[in-house]
Amino acid sequence: MKRKIAAIFAADIAGYSRLVAEDEEETLRRLAAYRSVVDDFIARAGGRIFNTAGDAVFAEFPSAVEAVRCAIDIQESLRTRNMAYPPSRQMSFRIGITIGDVVERDGDLLGDGVNIAARLEGLAEVGGICVSRAVHEQVANKLSVQFADIGAQEVKNIPTPVYAYLVAMRREDGTYATPQIKKPAAKPLAAGVQNWMWPMAVMVVCLVAIGVGGFLYFTKLELRDKARDSLQASNHAAPVTAPAPTPSATAVAPPPVTPATAAAVAGRPSSVPALSTSERFSAEAVPFVTDRARVVLANEYVAAAEPKAFALNLNGVIGLASSQPNEEAAKSAALEQCQERADSIQSPRKCELYAIGSNVVYPHGRPPVPPLPWFKRDPVTEKPFAPAAMPFMRDQAQARLEGNYMPGKKSKAIAVGPGGNFIFYTDGATVPEVVRRALETCGALAGVPCMIVAIDDVFVVPVPTMMKATGPFRPADNPSIAGDARDDVARQLAEASTGWNAVAVGSSGRPGMALKAASEQDAVNGALGNCAKRDSNCHVIAIGPYAVGPN
Structure with missing residues (x-):
């Protein structure tokens, strides 16, 4: 046995027993599919699963940042997949993360770190994430994540309260869901406390509050003046601006069979080609973005003064910053600009750094796309597009196509993944542009190449009607x-x-x-x-x- 410090990740399905009782076969099938997604994200983030029990997953990460980023990716991916099911049949994980001293024995991990992660998982909201104070301290200034402080929580079999934070998860419309604050742990008053003591306790509290309030008021005046001076001194470093692309993209959840599951059944890895951190930045190679955004990057970012950074998200939103005081400032400014733009168009995807200076640092690699040509036009098999004719699509997905893709302006295209998840873009500059973007975004979400099924208002693949x-x-x-x-x-x-x-x-x-x-x-x-x-x-x-x- 050996001891080590690790970031411990614990996940469990909310209401799993009820789901099994209602439909055992369907629940087990979806559990296998969702677990494949979870396992894939953990592996891609550098984590290691050390224990599973039923619907629970325990993993270790060498970095708290990677553990939290992985947890967010998992919850966002599963939230998309759950959209295909009614609320009563949605399968959502709770995730808890802490940093702790653990003992490794035969590949398994034991100790308080594992126990605390499991208890934090129980504090998380359905589809949410709860982290310890140690994790919050490591992550708060490194990821564009919002937290809700829920204070010290008393949890089962842990002798001292655990100070915890909830991660504010992004909704489908791009806004943040406000976590429900859980009451901090509170020790009950001793049974011997008499009723006559309450008035005295209230009076003492009031006096203390008055004193503290006065102190904070004058302190606030002083801090406000200092903050104003500091802000004026830092305003000379402004990020490079760039037009924000406005993609009309929608991702819809697949039925239970996921791309990762399909790859596992086929005996093929679902990994994505890695990007070397030494790769030089090239505007023509940036995925997800419009052709116009690539021109902006070639003209503005390549020639911009360092320290500089470039951020983007899966829907092609970008943020640029240059001439910053240092590299950390450049990264923060690029991420902030990108996220503000993403929020303004209600993109549900988070922004991540793609390049620092002239080096590519994007951690997810190039999105998998099929070999060229990406589509073929054949009058023999083409027919007018109709949402109701889309293969293996549920009513909710068809409604999205009816309400968003059908009235969308040309050029537009739909890419479908092996599990039925799909991405579409409308109002593109050219057909090749929307086809590329749809395949890149769909491939990044699915982990395997997707297929173009419709361009503008026509199916470009044979769609069965007899079966x-x-x-x-x-x-x-x-x-x-x-x-x-x-x-x-x-x-x-x-x-x-x-x-x-x-x-x-x-x-x-x-x-x-x-x-x-x-x-x-x-x-x-x-x-x-x-x-x-x-x-x-x-x-x-x-x-x-x-x-x-x-x-």
Whole structure:
């Protein structure tokens, strides 16, 4: 056994027993999907899961900053996924984080640090985060995060009260949710205190309050004058300004199967290509932003005087600062400017540093995107876009498309991830711009490449109508297809870039395919006929890019 100091992260699902009692199979399936998302975020943030029990997750991080950043990313991602479900069926985590001395034994961690993290998790709001004072001290000046001080809290099996803070989580509309302040721990008065003592206690408190109030009043006058002088002295360092892009982007939650789960099932890593901290800044390589913003960066940021910094968020909002007194001031100014712009357009995404000086420091790497070309126009399969025809979309998602994408100005595009999560942008300068941005944002959220399904008011992929689309079709890991035939199916589908395609399999997993058919009906009939030549009990499993099942 060895001792060490670590940031301990504890997460648990609120109301898990009720969810299981109402629908055990669906709850367990969603738990596996959500856990895949949580595990992926923890791994990408440099954390290590050391214990799990049912719906609970315990992880260690070498840095409190990374632990809190990871927790925020997890809660924002799961909040998006929960939007697809009614409030009674939403699956939300509580997360607690502390820094403590722990003992490591056979890979597991034990000690007060683990216990306190678990108790802080219990103090967190549903979908929220609660941290100890030690974590707050480490994070307060390093992350653009708001906290609510809830004071010292008495928690089970911990002898002394734990001083705690709640993290103010960002709502979908970009505003901050005000945490519900929990009452600090209070020791009960001894049973022997007599009623006659209360008037005396009240009088003493009043006298003390009067004295303290007077002291604070005069102190406030002095501090206000000093603060005014300090502000005037610092106003000479102003950040470089840049036009704030106004993206019209919406992210909608997927059904239970998540991209990370899909990658795990397929045996593929869902990691994102890493950006080296030594990579030089290039405006053309900045993701998420508009082409116009790239021009601003090339003209203003590249030539700006150091110390300088550049921040952005997933919706393409940017913030620039240059000619600052030092690097820390540049970082703070860039993040503040970016976040103010993000808040003004109600972007739910937080801003992060992308570059300091001429070096890229963005921690998440380049977003995964599919190989070029990102879309193909085929009159044989194209048809007018309709929200109700979007594959594996719930009513809430269709309503968002109806209310936001349909009336949106061109150029516009929709990208869909493997789990059904989607991103769209409207009112873009060009089709290539909105396609790139939609794929970059969707890929960053999903962790794997997404697919463009609609451009302007047209579906640009074949959308099944004869059967129900249940998800993206991935022949390389489809268990219905015999193992020795999967690669060949994947290759032939990749080469058939036009027309309607369909795949059918029989009881022995022998596939039958129809490629480049003139209609959906022709593709289905052709696939079934081809399958019947080599297998029995054939049925269609894919139409176009989608896995399908009965309507």
